[in-house]
Amino acid sequence: MPAAAPAPRPVLSPEVADALAGGRPVVALESTLLAHGLPRPDNRAAADDVEAAVRAGGAVPATIAVLDGTPHVGLTAAQVDRVCADPDLAKLGVRDLPVAAALGMSGATTVSSTALLAEAAGVSVFATGGLGGVHRQSVETFDESADLTALSRTSLVVVCAGVKSILDVPATLERLESLSVTVVGYGTTTFPGFYVADSGSTVDWSVADPQQAAAVFAARRGLAPGAVVVANPLPADQQLDRELHDRVIADALAAADAAGVRGKDVTPFVLDHLHRASDGATLEVNVRLVLRNAELAGRIAAALAALAA
Known part of the structure; x- marks a missing residue:
């Protein structure tokens, strides 16, 4: 019986490899936001803006994706073009990575797979928009994001704007507690609600x-595996109008249910519905919060590098 092929190691871009070798700060970025979370062609401009925000915070950006079966930590401009332009790019969580690797497939990484690949590459800080979590009606559907268990097993800082508004926020926080994931608010004990400052x-x-x-995070890493989630709320004057938020979320969830959308297809379906129902207002807020999280992640990565110096 032939020996099993080893799992492919992440390929680091020259800039990311140089930064890690020199002990300089690096921030991981997911690619599902680009491939599935933002509409084309807005996603391509957003990709550059998010990487620029990380640099403004004092760190090197490392957008992560799987291309032809190989995980890449840090993408060239041409690779970012490919991720943003391909409408058939797969959405890869941790469970999907071995299939993509074995079959030479390409895909965008979710929070769970980005966290896994970032840690494997030696990157300790990760910026995203909002986490996945426990879905509403999970008692019947058992629908819970793999993000939660992944964060209990990977040691890194995750800067986010809470969890996506379509989820059951209290249940998600309970699961994070059960999984011993450390959650802190940035300048607040109010847990943000993604598009709104207060969930x-x-x-x-x-x-x-x-x-x-x-x-x-340094203290957490010295004690046990697991992530530190830094919940970074939007300022109240930058959030989505609360009445509009509640109305379009309810409408979007009802539309998904009526269409029979289930599992991992719910989030992209609902995000697209929100964008159209709000006349693009949710897209503007989504990009704004991601940029804020990327800049803060850069600053945290820089502070972490200073601790290690």
């Missing part, structure tokens, strides 16, 4: 600046 839930702890966030 209606709170967290026990907060950090005041990037240095405190880095210190919490």
Whole structure:
């Protein structure tokens, strides 16, 4: 019986490899946002803007994707073009990575697979928009994102704007607690609701600046595997109008149910519905919060590098 082929190791871009070798800060970025979360052609401009925000925070951006079966940590401009332009690009969570690797497939990485590949490459900070979590009506559907278990097993800082508004936020926070994932608010104990600053839930702890966030992660890494989630809310004057938010979310979820959309197809379906129903307002807020998270992640990565110096 032939020996099994080894799992492909992530290929680092020259800039990312050089930064990691020199102990300089690097921030991982997912590619599902580009391939499935933002409409074309807006996604391509957003890709450049998010990487620029990481640089503004003092770190090197490392957008992650799987191309022809090989994980890449840090993409060239041509590779970003490919991720943003291909309408058939697969959506790859952790469970999908071995299939993509074995069959030479290409795909965009979700929060769970980005976290796994970032840690494998030696990247300790990751910026995203919102986490996946426990879906509404999960008692009947058992629908829960793989993001949660992935964050319990990977050691990195994840900067986000809470969890996606379509989810059951209190249940998601309970699962994060059960999985011993550390959650802190950035300058607040109010847990953000993605498009809005306040989800209606709170967290026990907060950090005041990037240095405190880095210190919490350094302490966590010394104790046990697992992520530190830094929940970074939008300022109230930048959030989506609350009445509009509640109305379009309810309409989008009802539309998904009526269409029989299930599982991993729910999020892209609902996001597309939100974009159209809000006349693009949700897209503007989505990009705004991702840019804020990317810049903060850059600052945390820089603070973490300073701790290690």
